[in-house]
Amino acid sequence: MTTPAQGSTSMTTRTFDTVLVANRGEIACRVIRTLRRLGITSVAVYSDADADARHVQEADVAVRIGPAQAAESYLKIEAIIQACNDTGAQAVHPGYGFLSENVDFARALEAAGITFIGPDVQSINMMGDKIRSKNHVIAHGVPVVPGIAEPGLSNEQLVDAADGVGFPLLIKPSAGGGGKGMHVVERAEDLPATLETARRVAKSSFGDDTLFLERLVRSPRHIEVQVLADRHGNTIHLGERECSLQRRHQKVIEEAPAPLLQSLPNGAEIRARIGAAAVDAARSVNYVGAGTVEFLVSDEAPDEFFFMEMNTRLQVEHPVTEEVVRVNGERLDLVEWQVRVAAGEVLTVAQSDVVLEGHAIEARVYAEDPSHGFMPSIGRLLEIREPSGPGVRVDSSLVEGLEVSPHYDPMIAKVIVWNADRGQALGTLDRALADTVLLGVKTNVEYLRLLIADEDVAAGRLDTTLIDRKIAGMPFRTFSSEDLALAAHALTGSQPDAPGPWGAGDGWRVGRHATSSIQLEVDGQTHTVTASRDTEGQTFGIDGELFRVKSLADGSASVNGARRRVATATSADGTAWLGIDGWGGSARQLSRQEQLQRGLASLKRDAGTASPEVRSPMPGTVIAVEVADLDLVEEGQPLLSIEAMKMEHQLNAPISGIVRLSLKVGDLVKAAQIVATVEPLSLDTTDANPHDTVEAAAQELEEAKG
Template sequence: MNPRHEPPTTAAATFTRVLVANRGEIAVRVIRTLRELGIESVAVYSDADADARHVTEADLAVRVGPGPAAESYLDTDAILAACRATGAQAVHPGYGFLSENVDFARALAAAGIVFIGPGEHAILLMGDKIRAKNHVAAYGVPVVPGLAEPGLTNEQLAAAAPGIGFPLLIKPSAGGGGKGMVVVDGPGDLAEALASARRTAASAFGDDTLLLERLVASPRHIEVQVLADTHGNTVFLGERECSLQRRHQKVIEEAPAPLLESLPDGADIRERIGRAAVAAAASVGYVGAGTVEFLVSDEAPGEFFFMEMNTRLQVEHPVTEEVVRIDGRRIDLVAWQLRIAAGQRLDFTQDDVTLQGHAIEARLYAEEPARGFLPSTGTVLAVREPTGGQVRVDSALAAGTPVPPFYDPMLAKVIGTGPDRAAALSTLERALAGTLVLGVKTNTEYLRLLLADPDVVAGRLDTTLIERRLPELEFATPSPATLALAVHLHLASSPRSGGPWGADDGWRIGGAQLLRLTAEVDGATHLLGATCDGERSTIHHAGETYSVAPAGVGSFAVNGLLLPVDSATGPDGTVWINHAGWCGAVSFPTRRQLLDRRLEGLGRESGTVSPQVRSPMPGTVIAVAVTDGQSVETGDLLLVIEAMKMEHRLTAPTPGMAEIGHLRVGDLVKANQLVASIGTEKETAR
């Protein structure tokens, strides 16, 4: 549903056509505000996104290249060409991609196109964590103790680490979003952590400069939204708490911060941290919407430390929009970005800003929490998003939407609001319960488990809570009835090519024949028997028999019991199903696939580890650590695959001689593709 914003005005109509240099839910969200303001929108898309929702919702759309972001959304020349071809007067970069790229901003300026963001000085200074930290400290903004100097080698950083103390945090100086950040508990882990962080920083940001910071005990992540015009006016719009993170990536965000709401002097701390954010922004002549992030110790909430400034719109900006009031009106941050870029003055002051109610946002990702949060790719087969007066959804989802491996896995953001935090939590839980995505795995169940955690309910948050809770989370598993339903749906959708002789339903003269099926779900294999008689199926599994038949739209009768079911079947026969608290996929490997697996195991002793190494996900090879014929030990790194901004390290399953073949950095691999194998010296010689 569309969020509730202040009434459109003609103030931003200085622009008549704006290009959105992004994709996914943020592109859809920006396009929505452009439409409300009567401004034409231009979308850009890669080959992988040709059928994406932001493309269909824009007034115009321009292809900018193939799937990989470096060849499309990060291609400055392609974006500029799209601007020229469509006559776009300004570019909204969203977040990620080119949003904090100073060369892109310069290129737009040179072409006479307005960059909807801050000036070059702010991007350059705040984009470098070392320079930013040293800069704001000079303006009285408190910073975390540590070492922030450019040009330091790993050896120099390691030598300084004991003086900072363990545990400590390694951070790339460039970039953001937690990418490349590594916690080091002791000196023995430091060398590998520095090497990993430096490689990630170089790959992700083109700058491998690192800094060290003291790890703050019981840390809470508080950030302040600022808004500044070109006339010297800067205000802060309350704060957000983003303490629920996994691997330094935010998962759930809310406004106002529960920490400040729970303290007798919370209003005073809010004022002080807000003024510090304004000072940091003003110190670089900031223009537009930006966010200043602080680290606050739960043990001493009156102290806060500057972390970084994000010189762009934040993913979590909707919670601010939902609670901030200007003279009783909601605020649209995208609309204000457009007005400010057009040279307009803020028409309110800090005294006009108030907070009303509470808002909590959950990020919906294409990933598998039960499998170590592996990214999930594919095509959305069915989607249902929640509605209601207290619910907001910022989404890129639609049936048929591709979810490729090249980009961030975020699909949507679900926001619950209410007069207080308890009401907002309840709204968000109901909204997530009503959210359905079939065709790719999502973290919906994981989000609901987090929201039910007693500490989350009580507002006792910190940035390590998720990592502590993960081992305790119990994910739902499919019931026998769910599995029977999946088999029935698979048989009902089997191809009918070749007439009755090509149908995979076991029909024979004189009655249906028992079919033997193998079903795979959540890493488990099930052997089943099934017969089909018209629309009815009989499933035999684990000594039980299940009779399944349709019982109206979205319902089936299983052994006479009426069950509501959401389902969709992919082109490969995989059944996606949502039933009885479990949502996932049931696949049915072919006899050819099963035979290949058996052949792979021939010649290997029972119980031994397979020497073959397969990619667990589709992605890009970003590092190859060995060469053909190199001797390796169990656990040695072979190569690193990246998909949806997640690195996956593939290691040797057994000692022997590595065989990598022709794989090189930059190569694309498919899920389950053989990428390496470990053989004996004799086998390698052959």
């Protein structure tokens, strides 16, 4: 597939010799590729966590800017300025996220005489704040969702104003983006606690905890318009994108053109009106560069649309616009035009030149486990196979051996497809996702396939609440007995480098082959697998079934004589990873020491009772501690919260009793680390704590309940 960069017109003059890319991941790689084609020297910046990252390898120059924490590296303005000075960079491309909409960053670059490849400070200042931008467009006659948007309101003032807004309502951070910090509140009694959480997330993510409220629009559709403007008064739009498939207000699937407008007899007329409104919004702040104006459209009344915000940067989903827009028969490269406009060139594309052709869809690939509450997944990528072929484009920064870090956003790649119409594009996307192999972390690829196969999605009946309604019924694949056999084969297969039969560890002996037994852990459950070997391969016994597994020359495997399309990889900790048609799963072999420890622990508690240990499901940072050491807690009571990949995860007491913990806010924890234990209350114990005996604590608990 020809990428948009290959199909664009080159710059007629090159004002910039060197451009620094103030970002990481797939967007940094994407920008660097366009800079290389334009003959501009690219400068990458990186944190300690990204020293071996792909964007560092692909850039012409790379500069370390700090430790792993974003606040000390990618968000550190003075470090970026210093990197520009050290490398002679005349301009900075911010990508998206991080400093891309930070007005202080734009001012600092301006003061240093460095060009910001983006809008002017005035535009960022006006549109970068949701409250200010909402009030601004109201003054220009643009319809907005009812709500309260005033700076400096306290939680108490917002609670007092909530009845006037109406429930259900939506809490939104004024300085936010990407859906972070947004919360739906159905009942008035839930508002105070949710405001506290929203402020904490907003402060952590954006450095600004200002919040505002909007009435929640039921069954809404998210339609956004791509705009492009120069410094000479030329502003156009490049059609719309539909981004209605969202989870927790974070986009998952985006497409262009919008299926809603494609399905309406007057869709072209609505497209023209919403495009004109976007252009007017951009012109109202003298916007320069590429930007996106987002609207909320009621599915019940598609003729109406409400301004939500303007993103003064390149969007994650910009590739779908690049894939459908044709100018003189060629695709458009938005990054190239950002550079050209920033260099002072005239936008030579008129509105009448813009033609939309075919249909494009983008699926965001996240390092997360959808079948377990979208828990962030962290680890080292052991094997990568990205899809390719006609109509398939992959924007990623993935390389084998890359460590997926808890410090940054979990999006690790984007799969973009184009075809003549939406139905064919969905088919192309499904095949591309099925061909995707990412072993070493859990991903949402299987979930993406299930999502686009949903009958409402296939029919284009979309809204921003669809995923929340349907996630519980999605038929996620679970580890089968056959999968256990494949995992056992990956872990116990022959090792060519082993020193003869003595190092093979496969049960070899003179005479008949011995049967060995291993313990595999999958999603917290332990499975016993027996294994034996003969000249035809390995045979595994699982729950009374036998599976003969043999590796095939093409990298797949046969199970009981039938070929299975499976990719496998093993990690140093004894984990086998399987990849099958986009699904990824893992099974870890327990060591003898772990088996012994678990056996002893089970003897200390009654059969069927919950474990008193509270373990972190992921590596991360403690961001809240709700109880103190030796506090009396009830089953289900929140104990502490851990953050990884910009997501909070709350850990609760598994049983009632006395909690023991020593963590504090800011502490780092590892995956599976014990972060707390709860000692069950027992009236016949004589153990005491510094405050009281367990018997008295139990009595106190009963009195509190009464």
